[in-house]
Amino acid sequence: MAQQDNPNLKKAKLFRRFPFGWIFAIVIFLLLINSFNVSMTGVPKEIPYSEFYRILKDNPEKIKSVSKIDAVLQGKFTDNTSFFVNIPENDPELLSLMRQNLKHFEVKPVRNFWAAMFFNLGPVLLIILFWWAMASRGEQLGNRLMTFGKVRPKIHSEK
Numbered sequence: 001m002a003q004q005d006n007p008n009l010k011k012a013k014l015f016r017r018f019p020f021g022w023i024f025a026i027v028i029f030l031l032l033i034n035s036f037n038v039s040m041t042g043v044p045k046e047i048p049y050s051e052f053y054r055i056l057k058d059n060p061e062k063i064k065s066v067s068k069i070d071a072v073l074q075g076k077f078t079d080n081t082s083f084f085v086n087i088p089e090n091d092p093e094l095l096s097l098m099r100q101n102l103k104h105f106e107v108k109p110v111r112n113f114w115a116a117m118f119f120n121l122g123p124v125l126l127i128i129l130f131w132w133a134m135a136s137r138g139e140q141l142g143n144r145l146m147t148f149g150k151v152r153p154k155i156h157s158e159k
Contacts, residue, residue: 026127047083065102069108072085
C-alpha cells in the first residue's frame with residue numbers, strides 16, 4: 001500500500017513542532033512583569049499646563065527631572081511622584097525657562113510604532129526562535145540530543 005501525503009497529517013506535524021503553548025506562556029509572563037513595573041513606579045499623574053508653569057517659575061526645586069517627548073513633558077517631583085504635562089508644539093518661553101531653572105532636563109526622540117515593536121518584542125522573538133531551533137534539533141536527534149561532547153568508551157580486546 002502506498003502511503004499518501006495527507007494534508008491534515010502535515011498540519012498536525014507543524015502544530016506539534018511549533019511551540020504555541022510556550023509563546024502564550026511567555027507573553028503572559030511579560031504582561032505580568034509589565035504590570036508589576038507599573039505598580040512599582042506608579043501611574044503618572046496629569047497636571048495642567050498652568051500649574052506646571054507656575055511651579056517651574058516660582059518653585060523649580062520641587063521638580064527633580066523632566067523629559068520632553070514630542071509635545072509631552074514627563075517627570076518626577078522631589079517626593080518621587082511622577083507627572084506628565086501636555087504642552088503646546090511651539091513654546092520657546094517654556095523651553096528657555098526649563099533650561100534655566102531645571103538641573104535635569106532632557107529631550108528624547110519620538111518612538112514610532114515599529115521601533116517600539118522592535119525594541120519590545122525583538123529579544124522575546126530571539127529567545128523563542130532559539131528555543132524552537134533547539135527543539136527541532138532535539139526532534140531530529142531523538143535521544144541523542146545531549147550527547148554532544150560525550151566520549152563513548154570503547155573496549156579493545158587483544159586478539
